[in-house]
Amino acid sequence: MTIDHVDLARVDLNLLVxxxxxxxxRSVTRAAARIGLGQSAMSSTLARLRRLFDDELLTRSPEGMRPTPRALALAEPLRTALRQVQALVRREEAFDPATVERRFTISLPDSxxxxxxxxxxxYLRAEAPGVQLLLRAFDRATMLEDLDTDRIDLAIALAPEGQLHHKTRLLYRDSYxxxxxxAQVGLEPPISLDDYLRFPHVLTSLRGTAHGVVDDVLAERGLGRTLAVTTPRFLAVPFLVRGAxxxxxMHARLAHFFASAxxxxxxxxxxxxxxxxxxxxxxxxYDDDPAHRWLRxxxxxxxxxxxxAESL
Structure with missing residues (x-):
């Protein structure tokens, strides 16, 4: 499509930001703080946006500001366009990990x-001391929305399922x-299925449900296990196991780490x-963002x- 430079020149890029x-x-106050504007200035900006798009864009509701269907349709193409502009500008700069100043927000499980x-x-302290990490607890229910709204830069997850604009790359595979x-259970490896079912189990569930992949496999065989406790924190598990x-x-890499420690x-x-x-x-x-690509x-x-190192 041919660019209409005259028409496009009428649009202030800051309005799109x-x-x-x-x-x-979804809040005038929080949005103003996010980009460094006063609340009254953001209110005026919202009024200009409504005139530009001939739509209310955000309406008041008991839960706060609710986007209109037109606003929801704009959200993803707008975010993509702004990120492309940002990548275009940054691409002109030479990327040097040793001098870059950047903070990355990463969502990941504690394991x-x-x-x-x-x-x-x-590695970062030695090679990129200006890079800061903000690590957030992993939440599968909000992961994709958090990526789309820039609340996080990257997530680490099991088999993430997203849309076409959500890119993935394998980090590693693991077994159970x-x-x-x-001393507590009086067993030696390898343990039998009878012993496996005789003792109660500790389950780690990030979803907060008392059901895991083991229960699915056992159910296919007409079997079941007793759960003693379910926790969302992998780090608590070895201490629970050591105490009862x-x-x-659990995943083998983490289990061997806990066993050794x-x-x-x-x-x-x-x-x-x-x-x-x-x-x-x-x-x-973020595919072509130099710092993001480097971190990946x-x-x-x-x-x-x-x-x-673990296989040695």
Whole structure:
């Protein structure tokens, strides 16, 4: 499509930046703070946007500001266009990790933070001291929306399912093992299915439900297990296991880390469980952002190095 430069020149790019903030925050006050405007200035900007698009864009509701259908349709193309403009401007600058000043917000489970966090932090302090990390607890229910609204720059998740503008890249694959305290349960690896079902279990559930992949596999065989406790925190699991005669089933890389640190025992799971894939997910408009691309490359490299070190 041919660009109408005269018509386009009438549009203040700052209006589109403000609209993006308004759609992300759904609050005039928060949107104003996000881009450094006063509340009255943002209110005036919203009025100009309504005239520009001939639509209310945001209307008041008991829950706050609600986007109109026209605003919802604008949200994704607007975010993509602004990110492309940002990438175009930044591409003119030489990217140097040693001098860049940038903060990345990453959503990830505490299991991945334990495995990759120390290596990533050490690498950044040595190679990119101006890069700061803001790590957020992983929430699958809001992950894609958080990426779309720029609340997070990157997420690390199991088998993320997004739209075409959500890009993914595999970090590593993992299997499942059992973890327990030999002194508490009196078992030696490999444990039998009977022993596996005889003891109560600790389940880690990020979704807050008392049901996991193990329960699905057992149900297919007409079997079930007893859950002693369900927790959303992987870091709590080894201490729960060390304190009581219970068994947990968890990702092998994390289980071996806990076993080495706390003197626990690892055993194969006596039922077949599929491998899991841990991946990064980000918004496609950050594909060509030099700093974002560099961080993704660093994470892939560190994940590979961690896996190699664990196999030695």
């Amino acid at each position: 403000a609209l993006d903030a308004l759609l992300a925050e 991945t933070e334990v495995l990759l966090g120390p290596r990533l932090l050490a 093992v059992c973890l327990f305290d030999r 005669p219970v068994i947990t089933t 706390l003197g626990l025992t690892v055993s194969p799971v006596p039922v077949p469980l599929a491998e899991v894939a841990v991946s990064m997910v980000w918004h496609a408009s 490359q660093v994470l892939v490299r560190l994940a590979g190095e961690t896996q190699e």
